[in-house]
Amino acid sequence: VLTDSGIMDLVRANRRDEAVAALLPLFRRKVFGLAYSYLRNRDAAEDVTQEIFIKVWRALPDFDGRAAMSTWIYTITRNTSLSALRSRRQHSSLSDPQVLAEADLVPDTTPAQEAELDRPALLRLVNQLPAKQRQVVMLFYMEEQSHEAVAALLAMPVGTVKTLLHRARAQLSAAV
Amino acid sequence: MTEPDKLDQHLAALFARLDTRPDFNARLLARLHVEAQKDALAAANRARREEEARYRAARRELRTTRHWKNVLGRLLSGECFGVSTLELAGGAALGIGAVASILR
Numbered sequence: 435v436l437t438d439s440g441i442m443d444l445v446r447a448n449r450r451d452e453a454v455a456a457l458l459p460l461f462r463r464k465v466f467g468l469a470y471s472y473l474r475n476r477d478a479a480e481d482v483t484q485e486i487f488i489k490v491w492r493a494l495p496d497f498d499g500r501a502a503m504s505t506w507i508y509t510i511t512r513n514t515s516l517s518a519l520r521s522r523r524q525h526s527s528l529s530d531p532q533v534l535a536e537a538d539l540v541p542d543t544t545p546a547q548e549a550e551l552d553r554p555a556l557l558r559l560v561n562q563l564p565a566k567q568r569q570v571v572m573l574f575y576m577e578e579q580s581h582e583a584v585a586a587l588l589a590m591p592v593g594t595v596k597t598l599l600h601r602a603r604a605q606l607s608a609a610v
Numbered sequence: 611m612t613e614p615d616k617l618d619q620h621l622a623a624l625f626a627r628l629d630t631r632p633d634f635n636a637r638l639l640a641r642l643h644v645e646a647q648k649d650a651l652a653a654a655n656r657a658r659r660e661e662e663a664r665y666r667a668a669r670r671e672l673r674t675t676r677h678w679k680n681v682l683g684r685l686l687s688g689e690c691f692g693v694s695t696l697e698l699a700g701g702a703a704l705g706i707g708a709v710a711s712i713l714r
Contacts, residue, residue: 449641451639451642451643451646452641453638454638454642454680455635458635458638462634462635463629466628466629466630467625467628470628476628477652480631480634483630483634484632484634484637484638484641487638487642488638488641488642488645491642491645492645504689518653529685553620553623553624556621556624557624560621560624571621571625572625572628575618575622575624575625576625576626576628577624577628578624596674603617606621608698610617
């Protein structure tokens with residue numbers, strides 16, 4: 435695994451493609467998850483993730499190392515996802531078939547006897563949460579339930595993540 | 611298992627495996643290759659345009675210099691000198707004729 439300076443050594447050696455290839459295993463899923471938490475659409479999130487890595491590839495020579503590379507990449511991800519969201523003007527409603535179809539795209543690994551809560555219904559409930567709570571829930575369960583990882587992705591204090599998650603879970607529990 | 615545990619499990623099942631399609635990296639690297647080619651082409655076009663602008667400026671400069679050289683050259687040419695001499699001689703002849711007619 436390359437460090438930030440290792441990545442920059444590749445960039446300085448005019449090997450930007452290799453630098454991005456080294457970043458992919460570290461950040462692909464996090465970037466995709468963060469984009470998905472904004473866009474709530476798998477295809478759109480994947481397209482935006484591609485755009486983000488192309489932006490990273492273009493901007494790498496200008497990376498000044500003042501912040502960690504992860505912080506820099508997450509900032510690009512949030513900004514790009516927000517612009518994509520604005521340009522799509524997609525305010526997914528509960529009746530949006532695309533949102534409901536999302537539930538089928540994630541493979542179901544829950545044992546049959548425990549799968550009494552149906553997935554589209556749960557996704558619908560998550561989608562009903564306020565935006566920040568929804569993002570925290572999605573990222574928390576994507577990121578192996580780490581408050582710190584979610585805080586880094588959303589650039590918010592760990593305490594805020596915990597509060598948002600607590601409220602979201604209370605709301606979901608009540609609804610379930 | 612408590613209700614919150616169950617909820618955790620369901621939410622984890624919903625989001626924990628969310629990932630890009632398997633060919634994501636290959637598609638991205640292919641796009642980066644295309645972008646690099648586009649950048650190289652754009653850089654080459656930019657360099658060509660700059661070179662063309664430099665060439666045009668140099669030609670303009672050269673044409674101006676050549677123009678003045680030609681003007682000066684023409685003025686100093688034998689042909690020009692001959693015409694000037696004839697004009698002077700004609701003028702002198704007219705002057706002499708006029709003086710002669712007064713004296714007469």
